[in-house]
Amino acid sequence: MKGDGGMNESAFRYLLWHEFRLELRKFFQKKRTPLYGGIVLLLIAAALTVWGKSAGFRSVYVLYLAYMLPYLTFVISFRMLLREWKGGTIGWWITLPYSRSRLLFAKFAAACLHTLLVYVLFFAAVTLLVLYGAAIHGDETGTLREMLAGEAFFSIALVGLAPLMLTLGLLMAAVAHSRWALATPLLWIVFGLTGNSLTWITGEVLPDQPDAWANAVLPGWLWASIPFAWAAAGLLLLGTIRIVSRHLKF
Numbered sequence: 001m002k003g004d005g006g007m008n009e010s011a012f013r014y015l016l017w018h019e020f021r022l023e024l025r026k027f028f029q030k031k032r033t034p035l036y037g038g039i040v041l042l043l044i045a046a047a048l049t050v051w052g053k054s055a056g057f058r059s060v061y062v063l064y065l066a067y068m069l070p071y072l073t074f075v076i077s078f079r080m081l082l083r084e085w086k087g088g089t090i091g092w093w094i095t096l097p098y099s100r101s102r103l104l105f106a107k108f109a110a111a112c113l114h115t116l117l118v119y120v121l122f123f124a125a126v127t128l129l130v131l132y133g134a135a136i137h138g139d140e141t142g143t144l145r146e147m148l149a150g151e152a153f154f155s156i157a158l159v160g161l162a163p164l165m166l167t168l169g170l171l172m173a174a175v176a177h178s179r180w181a182l183a184t185p186l187l188w189i190v191f192g193l194t195g196n197s198l199t200w201i202t203g204e205v206l207p208d209q210p211d212a213w214a215n216a217v218l219p220g221w222l223w224a225s226i227p228f229a230w231a232a233a234g235l236l237l238l239g240t241i242r243i244v245s246r247h248l249k250f
Contacts, residue, residue: 011098015106020113023080041125048133059133059143060213062126063150067202069158070165070195072118077111077169085177090248100245104170108237111166119158123151149213150206156218157201160226164194167236174240178247 048059081104084090096103127147134143172187206216 012102012106015098015103016109016113019080019107019110023076023110023114024117026083041129044129045132048129049136059130060146060150062129062133063147063154064202065126066122066154066158067199069119069122069154070161070198073115073158073162073165074169074172074191074195076114076118077108077166078173079169080107080111080114081170081173082176085173090177094244094248101241104237104241104244108166108170111169112163115162115166119155119162123155127151145214149216153202153206153213153216153218154198156222156226157198160222160229161194161198163233164229164236167233167240168194171236171240171243174243174248177249178243179249180243180247181249 044062048062084093093103094100130143130147168187168191172184172191175181175187176184201222205218205222206213
């Protein structure tokens, strides 16, 4: 039994790193992606330089770009499963000598790693931009406190929300190629509402003025909602496994 467990663990690690490396390779093969990213950073830096001292504008407002992260999280896992159909490898993939649950768990774990990498790069870029804006316009200490408080809040919210968006992406890709394809429009509505929940949570938790972010107290319901979001993600993943196992169309 111990040997079988070791073989299963080794197989899962292989599947995980295969999925992660494949997705990472596809990302970096797009030669224009770094170029577009650099252009966006330069435009934001220019905006901070020109309007950073405008009344009512703070450099930490760049953090609100985090509103796009739940949607991007969904896209990461959605594309990871969808590529099996787009690349014509779905028949090969589901006949690999592993259970469907193991195959999907590997995709989910790889999507988690990819998402974590995206989040780290995002918050690193935002930190540099905010510090740049504070450096050229003054008030580095106050801006640093606001930035750290804002990043802490968004990180906590995304910890709860990311698994839900990842499993929703996998479910969407599976449903679109199953006998349940008619439910796809409903899932798109769920996607929009769930992705927008970060905006709603921010409005409920963070004060309007960044000056007060450092003193904001995260409510108990925010912490309590994280296990429920993870439980919902687990149910969506189980649903995806069932659909891939029994209801796919070829």
